[in-house]
Amino acid sequence: MKIKFIKIIVLLTICILLIFLFRSCQHKENIIHDDPYINLYLSGEKRVIKLKLEDYIIGTVAAEMPASFEIEALKAQAVCARTYALRKIIDSHKYPMGADLADDINTCQAYISPEEFARRHPQQRDIIKKISKAIHETQGEIMVYKNQPIDALYHSTCGGCTESAANVWSTDISYLQSVKCEYCNQSRYYSTVQVFSTSDIGTITNSGKLPVDIKITATTPSGRAKKIMVNSEDLSGEQFRRILQLPSSWLNLQCADDKLIINSRGYGHGVGMCQYGANGMAQKGKKYRQILNYYYQDIQIKKLDY
Ligand SMILES: [Zn+2]
Incomplete structure (x- = not known):
């Protein structure tokens, strides 16, 4: 009878220890304790x-x-x-x-x-x-x-492939790499076309020099414009996007007469x-x-x- 009682006590002690250990592990999972x-x-x-x-x-x-x-x-x-x-x-x-x-x-x-x-x-x-x-x-x-x-980081529509942080901000971040995305083609921003007059292009260079000489000189592996040259001035794809308020830096440029036609893919910086x-x-x-x-x-x- 005494041995059986000791066995019960030992079993109870093990159970309590296991519960304590389990709660400790749970506590470790919750890494941040912060004011909500x-x-x-x-x-x-x-x-x-x-x-x-x-x-x-x-x-x-x-x-x-x-x-x-x-x-x-x-x-x-x-x-x-x-x-x-x-x-x-x-x-x-x-x-x-x-x-x-x-x-x-x-x-x-x-x-x-x-x-x-x-x-x-x-x-x-x-x-x-x-x-x-x-x-x-x-x-x-x-x-x-x-x-x-x-x-x-997140964005509206990548247009078919997200972008790495390194290619947008020159800082490589392990968890922000480029991935193919075949899921966003329902977005109205998947592909858009905008037409600018050459006078609008003057705002890019601050000179308004015509005729405008504009071309993409470097692209990222995903296809976004990394560098764009406008009348001998080098701009990053993101700078160009901000100046013209384009939806994306993934673009294609076509000059025709006094017009600049820009086909863009996606909306946003494309990261995350x-x-x-x-x-x-x-x-x-x-x-x-x-x-x-x-x-x-x-x-x-x-x-x-x-
Ligand atoms: Zn996408």
Whole structure:
């Protein structure tokens, strides 16, 4: 009887130890312990609001991706938006009035409050529930590389192949490499044509010198313009894109009489996740983790401790 009692005690002790070990491992998985509140600068109103990180993500996904997209694409966007925000906070990047983040798409991510979303989309009130579901089902999840949140860049439409960070910003980042994308051809930005007059070209060179001599002198392996020469002036593909407000630096130039015809592929810098591609993958049955692992290389998805 005494031996049986000792056996029970030993078994109980082992069970308690195993539970303790399991909880410790779970705790290690949750690599970041952070206040889930953020300060967001609203550039239009020039004021800062404080809101929970997950509420901010709802407003960011609503502003950054069409709510008509597949739920798995919205979930992928939620993880991107959360990771992007967290990376900014960890890097101590400060916005006006000392805010952690801003709703300015030129320096951060877009954001729309649920109230403003409902006002702009009075017929689609249930859509915000669909977005909230995507955020809830990925709650706290972020992408990490070597245990650090990644710089989760994304763009609208790549046009058939994403671009490496090295080719856009001359900084090689292991998880931001170029991948083929056959999923975004439903985007209206997949291929676009714009016609400029030669007087518009004057804005490129600041001289307005005519006739304009313009040609692409170097391309990236994906096909984007790396360097463009305009009347002996060298511009990077991204500079040229910004000056003419082109959708992409993946372009083809044709000069005809006093016109410059530009055929562009895609919309955005082309680095990281292609949003229309994410939707295309989801339509083919891919889950959000598969989507993220396709556009970002060698990353892991971890859950924040909250
Ligand atoms: Zn794409």
